[in-house]
Amino acid sequence: MEATDAVNTDRRVALVTGASRGLGAAISTALADDGVTVAVNFARDKAAADRVREEITAAGGRAELFRADVTDEGEVDALYEAVLAEFGRIDILVLNATGPQPMLSLDELQWRDLLDQFEFFVKSPLLLAKKVVPEMRRRGWGRIVNVGSEVVELGVPFSSAYVAAKGAQLGLTRSWARELGPHGITVNLVAPGWIPTERHVDSTDDEKAGYANGVPLGHLGTPGDVAEAVAYLASDRARFVTGQRIAVNGGNTLA
Ligand SMILES: NC(=O)c1ccc[n+]([C@@H]2O[C@H](COP(=O)([O-])OP(=O)(O)OC[C@H]3O[C@@H](n4cnc5c(N)ncnc54)[C@H](OP(=O)(O)O)[C@@H]3O)[C@@H](O)[C@H]2O)c1
Numbered sequence: 001m002e003a004t005d006a007v008n009t010d011r012r013v014a015l016v017t018g019a020s021r022g023l024g025a026a027i028s029t030a031l032a033d034d035g036v037t038v039a040v041n042f043a044r045d046k047a048a049a050d051r052v053r054e055e056i057t058a059a060g061g062r063a064e065l066f067r068a069d070v071t072d073e074g075e076v077d078a079l080y081e082a083v084l085a086e087f088g089r090i091d092i093l094v095l096n097a098t099g100p101q102p103m104l105s106l107d108e109l110q111w112r113d114l115l116d117q118f119e120f121f122v123k124s125p126l127l128l129a130k131k132v133v134p135e136m137r138r139r140g141w142g143r144i145v146n147v148g149s150e151v152v153e154l155g156v157p158f159s160s161a162y163v164a165a166k167g168a169q170l171g172l173t174r175s176w177a178r179e180l181g182p183h184g185i186t187v188n189l190v191a192p193g194w195i196p197t198e199r200h201v202d203s204t205d206d207e208k209a210g211y212a213n214g215v216p217l218g219h220l221g222t223p224g225d226v227a228e229a230v231a232y233l234a235s236d237r238a239r240f241v242t243g244q245r246i247a248v249n250g251g252n253t254l255a
Pocket residue numbers: 017018019020021022023024041042043044045046048068069070071095096097098099147148149150191192193194195196197198199
C-alpha cells in the first residue's frame with residue numbers, strides 16, 4: 001500500500017459503480033471534467049463502458065474499465081485490488097449501480113424481492129465502503145456519495161422493495177457521516193427524480209409529460225443534472241457538507 005501511494009498523488013481517483021450507462025456514465029464524465037481519474041465499473045456491457053472511457057479520454061481525462069458484480073463480495077475484493085493496482089488509490093466512492101427494479105404489489109412481493117434490492121443499495125455499499133474507508137481514514141480525506149432516490153419521500157406504490165432499500169441507503173449515509181466525519185470523510189446522498197435513461201426506453205411521452213406536470217420546474221431532469229450534484233459533493237467545494245440528502249428533482253419532493 002505504501003508503494004502505491006506515490007502514484008498519481010496529483011489526481012484524485014473515483015470509483016463509480018454501474019458507470020457503463022445512465023447516471024453512472026454522466027457522473028463519470030462530470031468527475032473527469034473536474035480532473036478526477038475515474039475507475040469506470042460495469043457488470044456486463046463492456047462496449048457501453050468503453051464508450052464512456054473514450055469520451056473521457058477524448059476530452060483529455062483519464063479513465064479505465066473495471067468489470068465486477070458489485071453485489072458479490074469476492075468480485076468487490078478483486079475490483080478494489082484491480083483499481084489499486086491501476087491507480088494506487090481511491091479517494092471518491094460513488095455508489096450508483098442498480099439491477100432491475102420490478103413493480104410488485106404487496107400480494108406478489110416475496111422476501112427475496114427485498115433482498116434483491118438490498119443487494120445493490122445496502123450490501124454493495126457496505127462491501128465497498130469497508131474496502132475504501134481504511135485508506136481514506138489514513139489520508140484524512142475521502143468522499144462517499146450514494147445515489148439514492150426521491151421514491152423514499154414519495155412512497156411510490158408497487159415499489160416497496162426498492163423504496164425500502166433506498167431508505168436503508170439513506171440510513172447508512174446519515175450514520176456513516178457521523179462515524180467517518182472525524183476522519184475527514186464526508187458521506188452524502190443525491191436523490192434524483194425520474195431521469196429517463198436507457199432503461200426507460202419503453203416509457204411513453206404521456207408518462208413523461210404526466211410526471212413533468214407535477215414538477216415545480218416543469219420538466220424532467222437529465223443525467224447531467226444528477227452528475228453535477230455528485231461532482232460537487234465529491235469536490236473540496238463541499239468540504240463542510242456531510243450526512244445530507246440532496247434532491248435533484250426540480251423540487252418534486254418539496255414539502
Ligand atoms: N434514472 C432514474 O430515473 C433514477 C431515479 C432515481 C434514482 N436512480 C438511481 O440512480 C442509479 C443509476 O440508475 P440508472 O437509471 O442510471 O440505471 P441504469 O441506466 O439501469 O444503469 C445501471 C448500471 O448499473 C450497472 N450494473 C447492473 N448490475 C450491476 C452489478 N451487479 N454490478 C455492477 N454494476 C451493475 C449496469 O452495468 P451493465 O450495463 O454493464 O450491466 C449499468 O451501468 C441507481 O441507483 C438508481 O436507483 C435513478
